[in-house]
Structure formats: structure tokens, C-alpha cells
Amino acid sequence: xxxxxxxxxxxxxxxxxxxxxxxxxxxxxxxxxxxxxxxxxxxxxxxxxxxxxxxxxxxxxxxxxxxxxxxxxxxxxxxxxxxxxxxxxxxxxxxxxxxxxxxxxxxxxxxxxxxxxxxxxxxxxxxxxxxxxxxxxxxxxxxxxxxxxxxxxxxxxxxxxxxxxxxxxxxxxxxxxxxxxxxxxxxxxxxxxxxxxxxxxxxxxxxxxxxxxxxxxxxxxxxxxxx
Amino acid sequence: xxxxxxxxxxxxxxxxxxxxxxxxxxxxxxxxxxxxxxxxxxxxxxxxxxxxxxxxxxxxxxxxxxxxxxxxxxxxxxxxxxxxxxxxxxxxxxxxxxxxxxxxxxxxxxxxxxxxxxxxxxxxxxxxxxxxxxxxxxxxxxxxxxxxxxxxxxxxxxxxxxxxxxxxxxxxxxxxxxxxxxxxxxxxxxxxxxxxxxxxxxxxxxxxxxxxxxxxxxxxxxxxxxxxxxxxxxxxxxxxxxxxxxx
Numbered sequence: 022x023x024x025x026x027x028x029x030x031x032x033x034x035x036x037x038x039x040x041x042x043x044x045x046x047x048x049x050x051x052x053x054x055x056x057x058x059x060x061x062x063x064x065x066x067x068x069x070x071x072x073x074x075x076x077x078x079x080x081x082x083x084x085x086x087x088x089x090x091x092x093x094x095x096x097x098x099x100x101x102x103x104x105x106x107x108x109x110x111x112x113x114x115x116x117x118x119x120x121x122x123x124x125x126x127x128x129x130x131x132x133x134x135x136x137x138x139x140x141x142x143x144x145x146x147x148x149x150x151x152x153x154x155x156x157x158x159x160x161x162x163x164x165x166x167x168x169x170x171x172x173x174x175x176x177x178x179x180x181x182x183x184x185x186x187x188x189x190x191x192x193x194x195x196x197x198x199x200x201x202x203x204x205x206x207x208x209x210x211x212x213x214x215x216x217x218x219x220x221x222x223x224x225x226x227x228x229x230x231x232x233x234x235x236x237x238x239x240x241x242x243x244x245x246x247x248x
Numbered sequence: 249x250x251x252x253x254x255x256x257x258x259x260x261x262x263x264x265x266x267x268x269x270x271x272x273x274x275x276x277x278x279x280x281x282x283x284x285x286x287x288x289x290x291x292x293x294x295x296x297x298x299x300x301x302x303x304x305x306x307x308x309x310x311x312x313x314x315x316x317x318x319x320x321x322x323x324x325x326x327x328x329x330x331x332x333x334x335x336x337x338x339x340x341x342x343x344x345x346x347x348x349x350x351x352x353x354x355x356x357x358x359x360x361x362x363x364x365x366x367x368x369x370x371x372x373x374x375x376x377x378x379x380x381x382x383x384x385x386x387x388x389x390x391x392x393x394x395x396x397x398x399x400x401x402x403x404x405x406x407x408x409x410x411x412x413x414x415x416x417x418x419x420x421x422x423x424x425x426x427x428x429x430x431x432x433x434x435x436x437x438x439x440x441x442x443x444x445x446x447x448x449x450x451x452x453x454x455x456x457x458x459x460x461x462x463x464x465x466x467x468x469x470x471x472x473x474x475x476x477x478x479x480x481x482x483x484x485x486x487x488x489x490x491x492x493x494x495x
Contacts, residue, residue, distance in 0.1 A: 140338035143298050144397075147332035148352025148404060149324060158355060162342045241342045241384070 026210050033201040033211060040197040041218055048111070048183050048193060052118035053176055059123030064130035065156070078127070085124035091185055093117050098189035114186040122179055126172060133168035134160060166237045173230040177223050184219075194218065249274045249439060250408060255304035255315065257287075257294050264290045265301075266463035272408070272441065272456070277434045279454035279471070280443040283486060287463040288443045289335075292412050295441070296332050297323045309407065328357065331401025331409035335416050337393040339385040345372065345396045346381040349403045357404070364403075371399035375429045391422030398429050402438075409433070411442040427453075447490045451475055459483055 063078045085093070098113045108116075137160045145155030184195035198215040202208045250272050257265040264287045272278050280288045293299045295306075297318070304315040309329070313322060339348050349368035353359040359367075372378045375395035385393050394414055401409050411430065415423040427446065431453050434440065444450060450457060450471070457474040459467040467474065467483060478484070 138338075140334060140336055141340060144332075144334065144338035144340065144400075145352075146298065147296060147327060147330075148400060149328040149356030150352060151324065151356075154355050158351070159340050159342065166342075 022210075026207055029201070029205050029207050030210055030214055033198075033205075034214065036201065037194055037197045037211075037215055038218055040192060041194040041222065044111075044191065044193040045180070045183050046222070048114055048118065048186065048191070049176070049180050052115050052183075053122060053179055055115070055119035056122035056126050056175075056179075057172070059119060060126030060130045061161075063123065063127035064134055067127075067131055068134050069152075081120075082124045082127055085121055090117070090121050090182060091188065093121060094185060094189050110186070110190045113189060114183070114191050118179060118183065118186075122175055126175055129168050129171045129175070130164065133164035136167050137163045163241065166241050169234060169237055170230070173226065173233075177226055180222050180226065181219055249276075249309065251307040252295065252315075253305045253307075255291065255294060256302045257290055257299060258302055264463050265294065268304075268460070268463070268465045270458055270465060270468065272439060274407075274439055275437045276439055276456055277454045278441045278456045278458055279450035280441060280458045280460060281445075281447070281450060281486070282460035282466070286460040288460050289412055291460065292410050292441065292443050296327060296330055296410055298332075328404065329407045331404055331406040333394070333397050333401050333409065333411045333414050335413040337385070337390070337397045337417075339388075339393050339396055339400075341385050344382050344384055345377060345388065345399075348385070348396055349400045352400065352404055368399070368403050371403040372396070374402065374432070375399045376425070389422060390418045391425050394418065394422075394426045395429050398426070398433075402433065408439045408441065411440060411444070413443050413445065415444070415446060445490070447487070459486070 063082065066074045066078050094114065094117050097108070097117050098110060101108065141159050141163065142155055145159050150158075183193055186193050187196035187199065190196075194215060198211050202211045205211070252268065252270050255265050255268040256263070268287070268291055270278070280291065282288055290299060294301045294304070294315070297315075301315040306313050306315050306318075308326065318326075339345075340351060343351060346365065346368055349371055350361070350364040353364035353367065354361055369378060369381065372381060375398055377392060377395055377399065380388060380392060380396070383392075385396070388396065398414075414430065415426050418426065423446070427449050430440070430442065430449075434453050442450075442454065454471045457467070457469055457471050458465055459474070461482065467478065467480060469478065474483075475487075
């Protein structure tokens with residue numbers, strides 16, 4: 022590697038990583054938190070079979086899962102202004118990522134709730150608890166343990182998918198790299214550099230996942246599936 | 249204390265309970281016997297509204313209600329007077345043994361935590377599991393889980409406890425401890441309805457027997473009379489078939 026390339030890598034590193042810490046990670050954390058709220062709400066509507074709302078939720082999941090994320094970003098950022106709704110790029114990205122991931126996670130959460138044995142609900146009723154109490158204290162904690170690994174998967178996907186936000190002018194990590202590459206023409210080196218930073222972020226999440234699973238196992242008495 | 253009249257329940261047009269009557273007094277232990285598929289479990293589940301009856305009247309502690317239309321609030325209030333023990337234990341798997349017992353007391357009955365724990369420990373002691381208070385269900389044997397479930401049912405100080413085949417899921421060597429715990433309750437005067445296949449238990453612990461077949465209460469009789477004087481051919485063949493299995 023020439024000295025020039027090394028200099029470019031070194032000088033661009035703080036700028037790329039900076040955008041990662043200042044934009045990519047906040048974008049991911051905010052969007053994913055909202056996605057989780059959407060997911061639990063949608064799953065509960067389906068489980069409790071709330072009439073009317075259930076159809077709305079199915080429709081939302083159907084549309085979001087059936088269209089590309091990139092198209093959704095364009096629709097909201099470039100399309101909505103045609104209807105007079107102009108949003109800054111960052112909130113646009115948050116909205117799209119949250120709604121998109123929310124639809125996928127809703128299915129994960131629903132499946133996890135359905136995997137909790139029916140007897141848990143019945144036992145709760147028999148000691149006098151209400152539906153809401155049983156859900157909150159018995160069913161959801163158990164479902165969360167089941168949903169945790171696939172939700173971690175979704176989070177890892179989202180970290181990388183935020184690079185699509187570069188297309189709607191969000192200056193996150195990938196766009197910072199594109200700019201550096203445009204200036205220096207060192208595409209190979211710079212894209213490897215940003216790839217390694219994404220890999221680093223995802224590695225940290227993987228560690229967190231392992232740690233979280235251990236803690237959840239302890240809180241759930243060791244086993245997910247009872248004898 | 250508890251009377252049921254004309255209890256009916258169908259699933260998809262298939263009538264499982266065809267108008268069942270029963271009555272228990274305070275301190276009674278009613279054993280519900282009969283062949284599989286006769287509606288015993290459905291009867292018990294209807295009595296605690298885990299299944300909604302299609303028809304029937306229930307008189308409980310002097311109050312009569314229509315079982316098919318009873319409101320959710322009334323059902324919740326009624327359940328606080330009852331305990332239920334499942335065939336498959338159904339302990340909350342994210343809670344320790346102690347928390348399993350206190351959960352209903354603290355959350356549903358709004359009992360202060362220390363009081364609930366005191367009562368729960370007394371109940372666990374009663375079934376011989378005080379030392380397992382911090383164990384999660386996954387780390388308890390089936391028999392221990394069922395005894396915790398009994399403690400959970402007892403801790404609410406119910407007027408009646410329903411047992412749905414409490415030993416059917418257990419290994420033979422674990423059955424004794426669970427039956428002992430139930431017998432102890434009977435000796436303390438707890439009113440209970442026990443769906444069971446344990447004929448010795450029914451003979452020695454129950455005060456009354458209800459024999460069910462094809463959704464009907466074929467015979468209701470005091471235990472001694474049921475086993476000694478019952479002449480009905482169907483009951484005779486059922487008892488003989490169980491005897492053969494036992495020996």
C-alpha cells in the first residue's frame with residue numbers, strides 16, 4: 022500500500038467513524054426503538070384480535086413487507102413533497118426505517134407471543150389476574166426471551182440498511198465514505214475501511230446479544246421450553 | 249355451598265356436556281371419575297370459566313348466576329374464591345416457586361408484598377417445598393412443580409379448589425407426594441373437586457363420587473356407597489377395568 026493511500030485512510034477514518042457515531046448509530050437506535058414499539062403494538066392487536074384494527078395492521082404489514090426499503094425512502098423523501106409534505110432528511114429516514122422494521126418485528130413478536138403455552142394465560146386467570154396483567158407480567162417477558170435472537174438479527178440488518186439513507190441526503194457513514202472516495206478516487210481502500218467499521222458495529226451488537234441472552238435466561242429460569 | 253344445574257357445552261356442534269348437575273357442601277371432596285372423553289375435564293374447565301358454558305346455572309355461596317351470560321367482572325370475582333390445579337402444572341416459567349405463589353396475591357389481590365410472601369411461604373411449607381422458594385419451574389421435578397401449583401391454589405385461601413387430573417402427567421414415583429398434599433388439604437377441611445384416575449385416592453380421600461360418561465353425570469353418590477353398593481353395570485365394568493390396571 023502506498024503512503025498516499027495510508028494517509029487517505031488515516032485522515033478519512035475520524036470523519037467516517039464520526040458520521041457513524043453521530044448519524045448511523047443514532048439513526049439506528051431511534052428507528053429500532055420506535056420499530057419495537059410498533060411491533061409490540063401490532064402484535065398485541067393481532068393476538069387480542071381487535072376487530073377493525075387487526076385488518077389495518079395486516080394491511081400495513083402486507084404493504085411494507087411487499088415493497089423495497091429504498092422505494093419507501095424515495096416515496097417519503099421525494100414523493101411526499103408533491104403532496105405538500107416536506108420533511109428534513111433525518112426524520113424521514115427515521116420514519117421509514119421504523120415503519121419498515123416495525124412490520125418485520127411485528128411478525129417476530131407475534132410468533133414469540135404465540136409460542137408461550139396457553140396454560141400460562143389460563144393459570145394467570147385462575148389466580149385472579151386480568152388479561153393485561155398476565156400479558157405484561159407473564160406472557161410478554163417469556164415471549165421477549167424467544168423473540169430476542171431474531172430481534173437482534175433485525176437490529177444488525179438495520180445498522181447496515183441505514184446506508185441506504187445516503188440516497189436521501191442523510192450524511193451518515195456511507196455517504197461520508199462516498200465523498201472521500203469521490204475526492205481521492207481510492208474506492209477500494211475506502212470502501213473496505215467503511216465495511217470494517219460496519220463490521221465492528223455489528224460485532225459489538227453480537228456481543229451485546231450474547232450478554233443479553235444470558236441475562237434473559239437467568240431471568241427466565243434457565244430454559245425457554247419447559248419440560 | 250356450590251351447586252350446578254343443567255351445565256351444557258358444545259365444541260363445533262359436538263356436545264361434550266349434556267346437562268350436568270352437581271352439588272358440593274363445605275368440606276366435601278368430590279371425585280369425578282369416568283372414562284376418557286366423558287367430559288370430566290370440560291366440566292371442571294367450565295366450572296372455572298376457562299371454557300364458557302353454553303347453558304347452566306351456578307349457585308355459589310348463596311348467589312345464583314347464569315353461567316352462559318355471567319359477566320367478566322363477576323367471573324374474575326368468582327375466581328378469587330377458587331383455586332385451580334392443572335394436569336400440566338402451568339407454573340409461570342419466568343417466576344420462581346415463591347413468585348408463582350405470590351403473583352396472584354400481589355397483582356390480583358393487591359396484598360402487600362411481605363404479607364403475600366409470608367402467606368406463600370406457609371403454603372410452600374405445607375407442601376414441603378419451602379427450601380425450593382427461589383427455584384424456577386425448569387429446575388423442579390414434575391411432582392415438585394405440581395406441589396408448588398397446589399401451594400399457589402391454596403395461598404389464595406379459596407373456598408373451593410379444582411384439580412384437573414393432578415397426577416396424570418407425573419412419573420409413578422412422584423404421584424405419592426402430590427396425592428399426600430391433596431389428602432392433607434382434605435383433612436384440613438378444604439372443599440375440592442378432583443378429576444382423577446387414581447381409584448385408590450378416590451376411595452380413601454373423597455367424600456362423594458361423580459361418575460361421568462358421554463357428557464352426563466351417570467351416578468352421584470357418597471364414596472362408600474359408590475364403591476360398595478353401586479350396582480350399575482357400566483360402573484362395575486369401569487371399576488373392574490381400573491382394578492385390572494392396578495394389580
